[in-house]
Amino acid sequence: MKTLLCLALASCVSAFGLTAGAEAYTVSINQFVEHPSLNEAVRGFKEQLAELGLEVTYHEHNAQADMPTVTQIVNQIVDEKPDLVLAVATPSAQITAQRIKDTPILFTAVTDPVDAKLVASAASPGANVSGTTDLNPVSAQLALIKEIQPQAKNIGIVYNSGESNSVVQVELARRAAAATGFELIEAVTADTAGVMAAAQSLVGKVDAIYLPTDNSVIASLEAIIKVSLDHKIPIYPAEDDSVRKGGAAVLSISYYQLGRQTGRMAARILKDGAKPASMPVEEQTDFNLIINTAYAAKVGLQIPDAVAARASETIEQWASTPSPGPSSSGSSTASWPWGCTSPSGSWTSRILRWTAASPWGLPSPPSASPRDWTPSCRSCPPWPPASWPGRSPACSPPSSGSCTSWAPYSPWPRSTAWT
Numbered sequence: 001m002k003t004l005l006c007l008a009l010a011s012c013v014s015a016f017g018l019t020a021g022a023e024a025y026t027v028s029i030n031q032f033v034e035h036p037s038l039n040e041a042v043r044g045f046k047e048q049l050a051e052l053g054l055e056v057t058y059h060e061h062n063a064q065a066d067m068p069t070v071t072q073i074v075n076q077i078v079d080e081k082p083d084l085v086l087a088v089a090t091p092s093a094q095i096t097a098q099r100i101k102d103t104p105i106l107f108t109a110v111t112d113p114v115d116a117k118l119v120a121s122a123a124s125p126g127a128n129v130s131g132t133t134d135l136n137p138v139s140a141q142l143a144l145i146k147e148i149q150p151q152a153k154n155i156g157i158v159y160n161s162g163e164s165n166s167v168v169q170v171e172l173a174r175r176a177a178a179a180t181g182f183e184l185i186e187a188v189t190a191d192t193a194g195v196m197a198a199a200q201s202l203v204g205k206v207d208a209i210y211l212p213t214d215n216s217v218i219a220s221l222e223a224i225i226k227v228s229l230d231h232k233i234p235i236y237p238a239e240d241d242s243v244r245k246g247g248a249a250v251l252s253i254s255y256y257q258l259g260r261q262t263g264r265m266a267a268r269i270l271k272d273g274a275k276p277a278s279m280p281v282e283e284q285t286d287f288n289l290i291i292n293t294a295y296a297a298k299v300g301l302q303i304p305d306a307v308a309a310r311a312s313e314t315i316e317q318w319a320s321t322p323s324p325g326p327s328s329s330g331s332s333t334a335s336w337p338w339g340c341t342s343p344s345g346s347w348t349s350r351i352l353r354w355t356a357a358s359p360w361g362l363p364s365p366p367s368a369s370p371r372d373w374t375p376s377c378r379s380c381p382p383w384p385p386a387s388w389p390g391r392s393p394a395c396s397p398p399s400s401g402s403c404t405s406w407a408p409y410s411p412w413p414r415s416t417a418w419t
Helices: 002-015 036-051 067-080 090-099 138-148 164-180 192-200 215-219 221-231 240-246 255-272 293-298 305-310
Strands: 024-031 055-062 084-088 105-110 129-133 154-160 183-189 208-211 235-237 249-252 288-292 313-315 352-354 371-373
Touching: 024 036, 024 067, 024 090, 036 055, 036 084, 036 105, 036 240, 036 255, 055 067, 067 090, 084 090, 084 255, 090 105, 090 129, 090 164, 105 255, 129 255, 138 164, 138 208, 138 235, 138 249, 138 305, 154 164, 154 192, 154 215, 164 183, 183 192, 192 215, 192 221, 208 221, 215 221, 221 235, 221 240, 235 240, 235 249, 240 249, 240 288, 240 313, 288 293, 288 305, 293 313
Parallel strands: 024 055, 024 084, 084 105, 105 129, 154 183, 154 208, 208 235, 288 313
Antiparallel strands: 249 288
């Protein structure tokens, strides 16, 4: 009987494509913010490891662009004792590398790992950290703007000066602008809350706006799209997903392929015993031209035929974002700018960004200053599609006390007007 059972189990294992006795691995993921490009990198990473036959258990964490939360996540990862850590985006990679010294770390979606002090050099990282860079072709991207808008003279750029990845890109943009004949006008923000004001400061001063792969800026892309549409100023994001959401054109890497590339590096570490110290940082060299002719028409821009002919992807149907959210009374089933298809969607990993004058037409929270928050009560049921603000956009009203894990997002001072 024991022999037959073993044979049966072996057959089942074989049928599902697994190898009996295969070693299982644990990978902890520290992602800085919820964003489609970063999500694609993670998806590519996981799918590549699965295709290579590795059995992996993942502990996934997302800081939602909150630096104190990044530190908390790293402390959790230390307790998880994974076989490998994947750090997604520069801020998460920096804090992970500072804290964890005895576990292999791979980063992805990092612009300049040397400048970020993650590695000694791209060729010889020298410690327990290596990975893949998403440095975009800034010079070629500005040249594309010149080709599309040959009469343009002033180009705005919005960025967070506290992100080292953005500082690197801005310096590259300064050089590229000088070579292309543009005057670069900079608008700086300290966080996501200041992105709209930074974009508005460029109105009347620029012919187009270039957006680097800045976590704060891209996380608040809807606010910039609103400024763009209101004032007919074309925007040129530096990555593909943002162009799909609302941008004129881009020469971009594939974040999905970048994730797969990082997955192959992880397999060499987990299966073959490779050391990050001797694994050169890898990059992509093939770029895709993506154009959004529907968005371009909204801002009065004509994409030249020569550019359109080279495009690997053309977006011809596009709904202006941000989409309308719920009004102060009644319920809404509109497409939501945060990624949910309706108010009945799960809010356990969604982040809402509010300003005193909300760009989505939502009622402002009872606080004069902008705040970020996320419903982090993962054990609570999804928010029902009830009237607004009769139901708080969370697992339960903030004042009910049934959900206590609000910190460190602290949405706004608790008020009976929002319970």
